[in-house]
Amino acid sequence: MTLEPLLNASPAIQLHVLAVVPAAVIDGILLLGRKGTPAHRSAGRVWIALMLLAALSSFFIHTIRLWGPFSPIHLLSVLTLVGVFAVVWSARRRDFINHQRAVKSLYFGAIGIAGGFSFLPGRIMHEVVFGSAGASAASVPPTTLATGPAAAVYIVTAAPVWVWPLLIALIALGVSRMRDRVLPVWRLMLLPALLMVAMLLPVLTGGIDASGLSAMAAGLGLGLAAGFMTMRSAVATRLEGNRVLVRGEVISLLALLAIFAFRFAAGAIAAVAPDLMERAGVRELFVAAPVFLASVMAARALAQAGYNPLARKSRRLTLEAEC
Structure with missing residues (x-):
């Protein structure tokens, strides 16, 4: 494990990681702890701010470019913003059932599933946790890379076109079951x-x-x-x-996204x-x-x-x- 890839990353990536990591910890505490207390509400406000920061900062990360500067991963950023709105809206309406569902969806979807994609070969977090293979993206064909931006680009661009509409359909299907x-x-x-x-x-x-x-x-x-x-x-x-x-x-949504993530990761690896x-x-x-x-x-x-x-x-x- 090494922090060097993260320290050498762009400010947007560093800000994104600094928001996501504490958000994951705080949300875990919120889900396991007692609900409705002043501490719960205060921690929830901090978590909302961190999730907004994580989602907004992701729009300035362009490691993978498929549609101009954007990629399918940015779809998750849009869904995160929608989810944050749902969390706040349901809390203000005191609709605690849907509030809890929205929080769990964000935790397991935006942090869990999206976080899982960040550990694919070629992503910075993969290098942080597993180390770098020491190969240069310019000198090694993408299909033989274990790390590096070229591998990440190859993973996304080499995926069949139908993969991304399928992901959107699975998300819509999972949301409909909520x-x-x-x-x-x-x-x-x-x-x-x-x-x-x-x-x-x-x-x-x-x-x-x-x-x-x-x-x-x-x-x-x-x-x-x-x-x-x-x-x-x-x-x-x-x-x-x-x-x-x-x-x-919310379990159906999480299961569908996890199945997609495992299948996609298997093909990428x-x-x-x-x-x-x-x-x-x-x-x-x-x-x-x-x-x-x-x-x-x-x-x-x-x-x-x-x-x-x-x-x-x-x-x-x-x-x-x-x-």
Whole structure:
């Protein structure tokens, strides 16, 4: 680990990191600590200021240029500003349920997911944590770089065009699941089913070896168990016409973004640092993690429909059709 890449970075990058790091710590304390106290409100104001500073400073960081001086990463900056507004607006309205959802979305999305992208090969934080390979971007082809701006540019520009509309669609889909809604059971299960098919496709096509299959099985089992456990005390509300009342939640958004991040990172590492993917446990991690996340979503959807083998209690409500 070395701070030299950060110390040699532009002022905008330094300011961005100085805002993000304490924001991550403060938000963790806010989420775990007691809510509604004067200390909570004061720390929350500091956190809001840091998040605004982090988002605004990111618009002056142009390490990756895809659309003029901007890149898809700047889309996350825009979403961060929207999220900050949602946090403040919900707090002022004393809508504490949506307030907490917005805070969690910012923490895991803007800090967690976006922070994860900052550790991709070629990014400054990758060099800070893992060190530099010592290679010059000008003398080494991007596909062989482990670090350096050229690798970061290569990762983004070499990605298929459909990747970025897919990311936007996943974000929109995740946000739509943050509100209460009434759905037919088949629609509730559609997205988890599609995700599971996509995750398990290598098994169906024979494109996975024994270690990958073991990692996939572990991710599947742990994901189902975790998903059912998180819904252990939830009450399934079934309506007439085989419909179900689904409460808004932020886990779907976080899971979708995390699946995208793992898949994108796996492709990026395979392109710029293929030797890393061959290390023990690395490939298995990138196989198991998306399956785990998809399985969590599938288990939670089953529990919302009333099928949870780990549920402490269950309730089936049949309401009038007009409800």
